[in-house]
Amino acid sequence: MTDTLAIGGYTGADAQALEQDFSAKIVSGLDALDxxxxxxxxxxxxxxxxxHAPFDGExxxxxxxxxxxxxxxVGYDAIDVAAASQRGITVTNTPNVLNDDxxxxxxxxxxxxxxxxxxxAKAVRSGDWAAKGALPLARKMSGRKIGVLGxxxxxxxxxxxxxxxxxxxxxxxxxxxDTPGWTYHADPVDLARAVDDIVIAIVGxxxxxxxVSAEVLAALGSDGVVVNIARxxxxxxxxxxxxxxxxxxxxxxxxxxxxxxxxxPRLSKLDNMFPLPHIGSATVETRAAMGALQRQNLRAGxxxxxxxxxxx
Ligand code: DGY
Numbered sequence: 001m002t003d004t005l006a007i008g009g010y011t012g013a014d015a016q017a018l019e020q021d022f023s024a025k026i027v028s029g030l031d032a033l034d035x036x037x038x039x040x041x042x043x044x045x046x047x048x049x050x051x052h053a054p055f056d057g058e059x060x061x062x063x064x065x066x067x068x069x070x071x072x073x074v075g076y077d078a079i080d081v082a083a084a085s086q087r088g089i090t091v092t093n094t095p096n097v098l099n100d101d102x103x104x105x106x107x108x109x110x111x112x113x114x115x116x117x118x119x120x121a122k123a124v125r126s127g128d129w130a131a132k133g134a135l136p137l138a139r140k141m142s143g144r145k146i147g148v149l150g151x152x153x154x155x156x157x158x159x160x161x162x163x164x165x166x167x168x169x170x171x172x173x174x175x176x177x178d179t180p181g182w183t184y185h186a187d188p189v190d191l192a193r194a195v196d197d198i199v200i201a202i203v204g205x206x207x208x209x210x211x212v213s214a215e216v217l218a219a220l221g222s223d224g225v226v227v228n229i230a231r232x233x234x235x236x237x238x239x240x241x242x243x244x245x246x247x248x249x250x251x252x253x254x255x256x257x258x259x260x261x262x263x264x265p266r267l268s269k270l271d272n273m274f275p276l277p278h279i280g281s282a283t284v285e286t287r288a289a290m291g292a293l294q295r296q297n298l299r300a301g302x303x304x305x306x307x308x309x310x311x312x
Pocket of ligand 1: 072073074075076098230280281
């Protein structure tokens with residue numbers, strides 16, 4: 001039996017590398033732990049984890065000799081890091097290598113909604129362009145005031161890119177950063193009041209649950225667009241559905257959803273919501289870099305070394 005489990009949808013080169021370098025046993029989800037014999041579970045010292053199902057203390061206790069959980073992804077909100085620390089388990093993630101891709105996607109989604117790409121594409125495909133002529137006008141991107149929620153590594157990449165589109169950058173984060181020319185707001189409602197659109201780039205987890213509330217959406221106003229590339233949990237989804245349905249805000253573009261991959265049908269049917277299936281980092285190059293970093297972390301954790309990107 002192996003000392004390494006790869007839990008998640010590992011396929012292709014990633015699966016091959018985990019099998020070759022670690023003799024890893026690949027299983028699809030945490031449920032598979034219950035199917036392993038007690039002897040097999042005792043052997044496991046390292047887990048390569050990919051997924052959003054909660055990896056909590058109860059799951060960790062099924063692997064009594066676990067030393068390292070190497071997460072595939074920068075966001076590790078699915079892993080109970082406090083429970084891992086209590087058990088002496090190192091948790092790692094894959095930051096930085098995906099910043100550009102996630103920021104590119106966020107900017108693309110914002111422009112798509114401000115300029116109404118989806119309505120335009122529908123008019124061409126349906127023949128409405130030829131039959132009915134011009135569509136309602138969209139809004140101008142340059143000159144807009146954009147509020148970036150979260151000024152971590154990805155938030156900064158997003159703001160840098162948006163500034164190049166001649167927008168005015170505002171941001172909210174736990175503390176003010178060294179960001180000359182950009183306006184800091186301590187409170188998310190104040191930020192929403194000051195800007196046209198909001199791009200969400202804060203971490204998920206209990207601390208930020210429902211951070212983008214009905215109050216934030218109301219403060220953004222009826223011309224506002226909300227883009228979320230972070231985690232579905234950071235938006236109050238009920239409030240968002242209501243705000244999109246009654247015109248409190250103009251539109252949203254969402255790469256992440258509460259309870260994904262299932263999406264609330266009340267949300268997915270809305271024409272002013274542009275959905276993507278959590279593809280922020282989904283490019284060949286970036287996924288390869290994330291896999292390589294995950295394996296370096298896993299190797300270091302198994303060897304009792306400090307991993308390149310630990311989170312605890
Ligand atoms: C992450 O890395 O956390 C992103 O959401 C991509 O999965």
